[in-house]
Amino acid sequence: MRTWTTLNLAAHEQYSYWREVICLAYTVLDPVCRERDSFESTVRATEIGGLTISDTVSKAQTVIRGKHEIRRLMTEDFYVILQLDGRCKVSQHNRESVISAGDFVMVDASEPFDIAFEDFNILTFSIPHQRLLPLLRSAQDAVAVRGSAASSISPLTRSYLQSLKDASEDWPEQVKDVTTSHLLNLLALTFGPAANTESRSSERHALKVAIDRYIDANLANPQLSVAMVAGHFHLSPRSLHRLFELSGQSFTQMILDKRLGRAAAMLKDTARELSVSEVAYRAGFSDLSHFCKTFSRRYGISASQFRRAPYEPLNLPAEPGYTPGIILPPSS
Numbered sequence: 001m002r003t004w005t006t007l008n009l010a011a012h013e014q015y016s017y018w019r020e021v022i023c024l025a026y027t028v029l030d031p032v033c034r035e036r037d038s039f040e041s042t043v044r045a046t047e048i049g050g051l052t053i054s055d056t057v058s059k060a061q062t063v064i065r066g067k068h069e070i071r072r073l074m075t076e077d078f079y080v081i082l083q084l085d086g087r088c089k090v091s092q093h094n095r096e097s098v099i100s101a102g103d104f105v106m107v108d109a110s111e112p113f114d115i116a117f118e119d120f121n122i123l124t125f126s127i128p129h130q131r132l133l134p135l136l137r138s139a140q141d142a143v144a145v146r147g148s149a150a151s152s153i154s155p156l157t158r159s160y161l162q163s164l165k166d167a168s169e170d171w172p173e174q175v176k177d178v179t180t181s182h183l184l185n186l187l188a189l190t191f192g193p194a195a196n197t198e199s200r201s202s203e204r205h206a207l208k209v210a211i212d213r214y215i216d217a218n219l220a221n222p223q224l225s226v227a228m229v230a231g232h233f234h235l236s237p238r239s240l241h242r243l244f245e246l247s248g249q250s251f252t253q254m255i256l257d258k259r260l261g262r263a264a265a266m267l268k269d270t271a272r273e274l275s276v277s278e279v280a281y282r283a284g285f286s287d288l289s290h291f292c293k294t295f296s297r298r299y300g301i302s303a304s305q306f307r308r309a310p311y312e313p314l315n316l317p318a319e320p321g322y323t324p325g326i327i328l329p330p331s332s
Contacts, residue, residue: 004042025056042057051131077128080187082122084165086101
């Protein structure tokens with residue numbers, strides 16, 4: 001992660017340094033503001049799968065990228081901006097949109113734009129043209145459009161963008177690649193997919209991936225239910241059940257598989273040494289007796305025996321929510 005900040009400078013030096021920071025973190029830009037006496041600002045940038053995710057906190061200003069700035073440095077990137085706090089007005093291609101906290105927008109850095117910010121916190125995803133452009137029907141029609149008004153799956157895209165606020169450069173490369181692939185597909189579906197990528201199955205797949213991530217993050221909550229998940233994604237319970245039927249596994253069965261997989265991983269984690277009851281509750285089971293019976297049916301031995309067994313699970317999950325395959329010893 002790279003970090004730039006004005007916080008360690010004298011107040012009268014902060015604005016001039018910020019003008020350098022914003023260009024280093026993004027591209028050549030011209031930030032213009034009225035109040036320059038104190039300009040506390042910070043940018044933290046993380047590289048993930050060929051994309052840059054920047055968390056920026058700064059003061060009210062208008063950020064301009066005009067023809068002069070483009071001539072100084074051509075940048076063939078899209079910037080997808082998630083407004084975490086404050087508001088901004090984005091202008092590009094004779095279109096203006098006001099973006100409030102919780103909404104998102106995209107601009108094209110290869111074309112002139114300006115963004116008028118109040119005091120703000122934004123999460124910006126810098127995406128090379130070559131990664132996203134082939135997936136879009138029309139880049140010009142996609143910029144300076146409020147994400148919330150762009151598509152019925154905008155809430156899903158917003159949730160996914162928010163989930164990447166704590167993305168880490170230490171993630172395995174495979175995780176980074178899958179994460180960026182899902183992000184690009186969601187953005188394309190939101191802002192208008194190219195003809196060869198537009199299909200209902202693509203939208204269903206993107207939705208299913210996001211739901212899986214949400215379930216993994218909330219698996220320990222014993223209140224996790226169809227109603228809870230459907231409400232989060234603005235779906236009807238019937239639509240959620242239908243989505244899982246199309247994937248060949250019911251919602252209830254998937255939750256059970258994930259919880260048993262997480263419990264198995266914790267039982268084999270010698271560094272933690274959790275009791276069976278702690279494992280059950282941390283995996284999302286509210287009834288210890290139900291957990292013990294279900295675990296024994298799945299793996300053929302009790303949770304305590306599983307922990308003491310000399311053999312190891314096959315492909316035991318390093319990440320929560322993955323159900324391992326278990327090789328049991330032959331019965332005597």
